[in-house]
Amino acid sequence: MTLTRDQILGELRRIGLPDGGDLVSRDMVRALGVDAGRVRFVIEAPDAETAGALEPVRRAAEAAVGALPGVEAVSAILTAHGPAPARPAAGQKPAEAPSLKIGRHPTPQPAGQTGPQRVAGVDRILAVGSGKGGVGKSTVASNLAVALAREGRRVGLLDADIYGPSQPRMMGVTKRPGSPDGKTIEPLRAHGVTMMSIGLMMDPDKAVVWRGPMLMGALQQLIGQVAWGELDVLIVDLPPGTGDIQLTLCQRTHLTGAIVVSTPQDVALLDARKAIDMFHTLKTPVLGLIENMSLYICPECGHEAHIFGHGGVRDEAARLDAPLLGSLPIDLETRLAGDAGTPVAAGEGPMAEAYLKIARGLVAGGMA
Numbered sequence: 001m002t003l004t005r006d007q008i009l010g011e012l013r014r015i016g017l018p019d020g021g022d023l024v025s026r027d028m029v030r031a032l033g034v035d036a037g038r039v040r041f042v043i044e045a046p047d048a049e050t051a052g053a054l055e056p057v058r059r060a061a062e063a064a065v066g067a068l069p070g071v072e073a074v075s076a077i078l079t080a081h082g083p084a085p086a087r088p089a090a091g092q093k094p095a096e097a098p099s100l101k102i103g104r105h106p107t108p109q110p111a112g113q114t115g116p117q118r119v120a121g122v123d124r125i126l127a128v129g130s131g132k133g134g135v136g137k138s139t140v141a142s143n144l145a146v147a148l149a150r151e152g153r154r155v156g157l158l159d160a161d162i163y164g165p166s167q168p169r170m171m172g173v174t175k176r177p178g179s180p181d182g183k184t185i186e187p188l189r190a191h192g193v194t195m196m197s198i199g200l201m202m203d204p205d206k207a208v209v210w211r212g213p214m215l216m217g218a219l220q221q222l223i224g225q226v227a228w229g230e231l232d233v234l235i236v237d238l239p240p241g242t243g244d245i246q247l248t249l250c251q252r253t254h255l256t257g258a259i260v261v262s263t264p265q266d267v268a269l270l271d272a273r274k275a276i277d278m279f280h281t282l283k284t285p286v287l288g289l290i291e292n293m294s295l296y297i298c299p300e301c302g303h304e305a306h307i308f309g310h311g312g313v314r315d316e317a318a319r320l321d322a323p324l325l326g327s328l329p330i331d332l333e334t335r336l337a338g339d340a341g342t343p344v345a346a347g348e349g350p351m352a353e354a355y356l357k358i359a360r361g362l363v364a365g366g367m368a
């Protein structure tokens with residue numbers, strides 16, 4: 001019998017909390033992943049103090065899920081996401097989550113401000129782009145963010161992929177961000193990364209039909225209104241291609257540079273070249289290329305197959321005189337981990353190592 005999420009949530013519903021309710025009714029379970037007999041989930045406490053008191057609950061949750069038939073291993077991680085937002089005083093209306101009002105137009109640059117601006121408290125901003133969709137740009141962005149956080153950097157991740165925001169799923173975050181003061185948006189925290197996605201502000205069932213100026217307004221809000229805090233690096237996951245978002249970001253925000261992700265396939269490379277040309281035109285330095293889905297290693301026999309071609313990204317990097325920052329194989333665990341909300345870089349193994357290596361390279365090069 002295959003294990004289901006519902007079975008696991010059923011067990012977790014039986015784990016009571018010291019101050020009433022249970023793990024599920026209090027919405028504390030995040031990133032629940034079931035992979036064959038292996039179950040992973042995160043228990044998210046509102047603050048460090050509560051998390052400290054919940055260790056017996058975590059152990060009880062692990063034991064209860066571990067006792068289900070078919071479960072081979074359970075890993076429950078307890079996290080705390082900073083101090084809880086201030087409670088409204090008696091009689092005061094609770095602060096509403098801010099809305100990124102669709103249709104809002106970008107504000108013009110204040111008089112005297114020309115060219116790309118820095119974001120207060122943020123040392124570096126790296127844009128992760130691609131020419132073609134589906135090459136793994138968001139996967140690379142989330143894993144790099146997590147790997148950099150594991151290297152001790154203070155990392156932010158902004159999902160600016162307006163048409164297909166995937167960071168909430170990949171980072172295992174579903175909560176709507178709050179705004180205690182009604183002006184700034186409180187970002188969320190996951191896997192050591194401060195994150196915000198346009199996807200968390202929108203109705204997931206509604207298709208987005210925004211025109212350029214609305215997109216620019218939304219991007220401006222995400223960068224300027226989110227309380228990012230002090231960051232060593234903010235990673236921006238761009239939509240694929242060369243559209244309004246890329247243009248606005250490069251023209252309005254001071255970027256350290258761009259990283260372009262591509263598969264070795266010719267059609268992907270052709271589009272990657274267009275993205276690189278756009279960054280050059282916008283005077284955004286291209287810091288390097290990352291080859292994703294570079295090869296497939298058969299888990300049964302170890303045979304290596306170059307499904308999307310071979311060497312194309314390396315050649316392109318050489319042509320551009322830009323570094324090849326890393327080559328990442330097609331890897332089932334990467335896909336499963338992304339779908340389950342815990343990027344593969346948060347765990348152990350060759351893929352986590354590969355991402356850590358890229359992260360160390362960026363830190364050593366002063367880019368992150």
Ligand SMILES: Nc1ncnc2c1ncn2[C@@H]1O[C@H](COP(=O)(O)OP(=O)(O)OP(=O)(O)O)[C@@H](O)[C@H]1O
Pocket residue numbers: 130132133134135136137138139140161164166239240292293328329330331332334335336338339
């Ligand atoms: N190295 C990899 N091995 C296996 N699967 C991968 C790898 N990289 C990405 N994927 C999977 O490929 C799919 C597409 O990845 P992702 O969403 O990161 O691409 P993208 O370039 O951001 O796409 P889009 O721009 O269209 O949002 C996802 O299901 C992801 O888990």
